[in-house]
Amino acid sequence: MTATDARPSPETSGPAVRGSGSGSAGLEVRNLWKIFGPRADKIIGTPDAVLSRADLKAKTGCVVGVKDVSFDVHPGEVFVVMGLSGSGKSTLVRCLTRLIEPTHGTVRIGDDEVTSCSEAQLRELRRTQVSMVFQHFGLLPHKQVIDNVAYGLEVRGLGKKERRAKAAEVVELVGLAGYETSYPDQLSGGMQQRVGLARALAGDPSMLLFDEPFSALDPLIRRDMQNEVIRLHHEVGKTMVFITHDLAEALKLGDRIMILRDGEVVQIGTPDEVVGAPADDYVADFTSDVPRSHVLTLKWVMRDPRPDDSSEGPVMSSSTIVREAAQAALASDHPVRVVDDGKLVGIVDDDAILRVVVAEEAPPSQRTRGAGAGTHR
Numbered sequence: 001m002t003a004t005d006a007r008p009s010p011e012t013s014g015p016a017v018r019g020s021g022s023g024s025a026g027l028e029v030r031n032l033w034k035i036f037g038p039r040a041d042k043i044i045g046t047p048d049a050v051l052s053r054a055d056l057k058a059k060t061g062c063v064v065g066v067k068d069v070s071f072d073v074h075p076g077e078v079f080v081v082m083g084l085s086g087s088g089k090s091t092l093v094r095c096l097t098r099l100i101e102p103t104h105g106t107v108r109i110g111d112d113e114v115t116s117c118s119e120a121q122l123r124e125l126r127r128t129q130v131s132m133v134f135q136h137f138g139l140l141p142h143k144q145v146i147d148n149v150a151y152g153l154e155v156r157g158l159g160k161k162e163r164r165a166k167a168a169e170v171v172e173l174v175g176l177a178g179y180e181t182s183y184p185d186q187l188s189g190g191m192q193q194r195v196g197l198a199r200a201l202a203g204d205p206s207m208l209l210f211d212e213p214f215s216a217l218d219p220l221i222r223r224d225m226q227n228e229v230i231r232l233h234h235e236v237g238k239t240m241v242f243i244t245h246d247l248a249e250a251l252k253l254g255d256r257i258m259i260l261r262d263g264e265v266v267q268i269g270t271p272d273e274v275v276g277a278p279a280d281d282y283v284a285d286f287t288s289d290v291p292r293s294h295v296l297t298l299k300w301v302m303r304d305p306r307p308d309d310s311s312e313g314p315v316m317s318s319s320t321i322v323r324e325a326a327q328a329a330l331a332s333d334h335p336v337r338v339v340d341d342g343k344l345v346g347i348v349d350d351d352a353i354l355r356v357v358v359a360e361e362a363p364p365s366q367r368t369r370g371a372g373a374g375t376h377r
């Protein structure tokens, strides 16, 4: 079985989408490959294609950046691509708009098949539909904040008045009101990244791609910016593809997370699926330090109802985070009744909650992997 067999199919793994999804496009990626090196396109479909990255390099001199990757991102979803350095994240995100030309496969954004667009269509798509936010902000040092934000609109041919009005709107949206006439070097790193966000939003794209935008920021500013992305997503509901090598960031931001290793998909799942049922040891190692009670939901710790269960316990939905349920659950003399859409779907006993909470108090070496994984359905 390949690693990709272990993951839920893109069609069946529905996300809990937070945004409204209005004005946002879906993304469909099928069998995407990027191989760097001579005669790379001759490798796919041959026995060499299944070689490990190291063996392929030794044999052909080619390096696999992205290997047969397929996934869907739903309109309005925040989809995080995660993996260690060299796992193929940047190559993948650049292939989505063909900043790097894929070797094989298809990419669709909304109604556009990116992989068959002409150069002119591609330029239009990058200008109007998809905005990228990078770690290096790429701000123009000699332009004020307002003009940096309006720059993309200028390129699109909007009149000065119109683009300044739109730029002022998004500058306010990202919390930079009052800094319109500042120059980039007068701003902190976090504020410069806000300008980058405003610039990406100014053209009202249907999708935002983030390539490790906050990696260079110090931890407190980084946390602020993550919260900012969550807030903006609630406000504008855009589809977002967010690249990071930081699991905590992935768990915080993602409706779903795709984990890559050596260019291949290891797992696609919601944060609680990735933590509750890691696809393999690689993912389990990644997630072993995550405080489970912050991520796992009652779905992972509930058991089937029995006829003799008390009907007086607190009622909660299966998507309630264990930590948020703990206080009310433990305070009650009766077990939690898990009710979805008016139907009793499970019961959570105190010890199921305590197992998760106590497990994370233990040193990592003593923790059981996938706490609760045996009881979920």
Ligand SMILES: Nc1ncnc2c1ncn2[C@@H]1O[C@H](COP(=O)(O)OP(=O)(O)OP(=O)(O)O)[C@@H](O)[C@H]1O
Pocket: 036, 037, 063, 064, 065, 083, 084, 085, 086, 087, 088, 089, 090, 091, 092, 245
């Ligand atoms: N232009 C290139 N030529 C040859 N190999 C490349 C090229 N660009 C990337 N690679 C290789 O492709 C693989 C994936 O690289 P990529 O930069 O996409 O990974 P990443 O997950 O984004 O890593 P990082 O977090 O360090 O940026 C790596 O082995 C890298 O060395």
